[in-house]
Amino acid sequence: MARRLPPLNALPDFEAAARHLSFTKAAEELHVTHGAVSRQVKSLEDYLGLSLFRRFNRALRLTDEGQAYARSVRELLDSLAEETRQLRAPKEASGLTVSTTYSFTSGWLVPRLGRFRAFHPEIDVRLQANDQVSDFARENVDLAIRYGRGHYPGLAAMRLMGDDYAPVSSPALLKGRHPLKKPSDLRHHVLLHEEGTEVDWRMWLMAAGVDGIDASRGPIFSHSAMATQAAIRGEGVALGRTALIEEELAAGQLVWLFDLRLKAEMAYYIVCPPRSIERPKVRAFRDWLLAEASRGR
Numbered sequence: 001m002a003r004r005l006p007p008l009n010a011l012p013d014f015e016a017a018a019r020h021l022s023f024t025k026a027a028e029e030l031h032v033t034h035g036a037v038s039r040q041v042k043s044l045e046d047y048l049g050l051s052l053f054r055r056f057n058r059a060l061r062l063t064d065e066g067q068a069y070a071r072s073v074r075e076l077l078d079s080l081a082e083e084t085r086q087l088r089a090p091k092e093a094s095g096l097t098v099s100t101t102y103s104f105t106s107g108w109l110v111p112r113l114g115r116f117r118a119f120h121p122e123i124d125v126r127l128q129a130n131d132q133v134s135d136f137a138r139e140n141v142d143l144a145i146r147y148g149r150g151h152y153p154g155l156a157a158m159r160l161m162g163d164d165y166a167p168v169s170s171p172a173l174l175k176g177r178h179p180l181k182k183p184s185d186l187r188h189h190v191l192l193h194e195e196g197t198e199v200d201w202r203m204w205l206m207a208a209g210v211d212g213i214d215a216s217r218g219p220i221f222s223h224s225a226m227a228t229q230a231a232i233r234g235e236g237v238a239l240g241r242t243a244l245i246e247e248e249l250a251a252g253q254l255v256w257l258f259d260l261r262l263k264a265e266m267a268y269y270i271v272c273p274p275r276s277i278e279r280p281k282v283r284a285f286r287d288w289l290l291a292e293a294s295r296g297r
Contacts, residue, residue, distance in 0.1 A: 006047050011073050013040035014052065018070035021060045075154055082273050096281045097126045100145035103224040104268065105129040107244030109145070116288050123281050143272045143282050145289070150269050156277045158286070160268040161243055161293040165199040167257040168240035168249075169231055180237070180257050183208040190236030191218035192227045197239070199262045204239060208260050228254070243268065268293075 016026035016037070023037045030037065045052050052066035062070060100109065105127055113125060128141065150157050169189075173180050178188035183205070191201050191213075202215035221227040224241055231238040232253045240254065242261070248254040270289060276282050 010040040010044040099128040102129040163264040164242040164261040166261040170234040192236040192238040
């Protein structure tokens with residue numbers, strides 16, 4: 001029985017317009033004219049016999065049917081792009097591209113990567129450190145490690161490990177004029193902040209029952225690795241993330257302060273397209289990651 005397919009040339013135009021909610025931005029992405037995108041979408045609507053968009057003077061909105069159809073078309077195109085990428089790639093390609101955050105790369109992954117090379121010398125790992133969610137259909141990424149709540153639509157996600165927050169400092173701050181012996185001693189020291197964290201100094205001081213400390217004071221860093229380095233140099237006290245400072249603690253560069261740790265709700269997840277999870281090199285790296293995380297715990 002012959003398939004009844006919509007105008008296939010119109011699908012990329014519709015998906016791009018639905019994603020941007022703009023014919024103009026879709027045209028820029030696809031390197032065509034605004035009119036070409038508009039005509040392709042109109043041909044698709046004519047074929048379906050319904051409107052996919054509500055068109056206003058300066059705005060474009062999806063209809064209910066358009067939202068549902070856009071999801072299906074996006075999944076179809078992403079799946080086709082991924083399958084095409086895999087077919088075009090050399091069958092025995094040794095490279096594995098891993099995308100993750102800057103802090104996780106420097107604080108956890110890089111110090112352990114030598115052990116993966118020892119187990120799998122045939123796989124060359126290429127690390128991409130950025131804080132953006134990977135677009136597997138458009139980027140040459142095999143696997144990503146992301147910090148979140150595990151909700152990654154259309155992707156396979158496996159929990160790698162959680163995170164706790166607790167004050168850490170250079171051992172030098174345990175001595176001197178104002179030694180750090182109890183949480184209230186923090187009033188004599190600089191607080192180091194990481195931007196946009198789930199747990200911050202205000203929350204920790206409140207949980208510790210400490211009053212009279214301005215939780216907003218002190219320098220702010222965009223990545224936890226920067227705050228960690230400042231703490232190692234004795235510039236202040238950071239809220240250390242347990243997953244990212246094991247090496248520094250083991251080397252004696254940092255020490256835990258006090259007994260109170262606040263558990264984060266978010267965690268690190270291994271993320272990749274469902275069709276990629278059992279590819280040999282992806283599976284090898286995934287299994288190694290899980291083993292390393294288990295060893296750390």
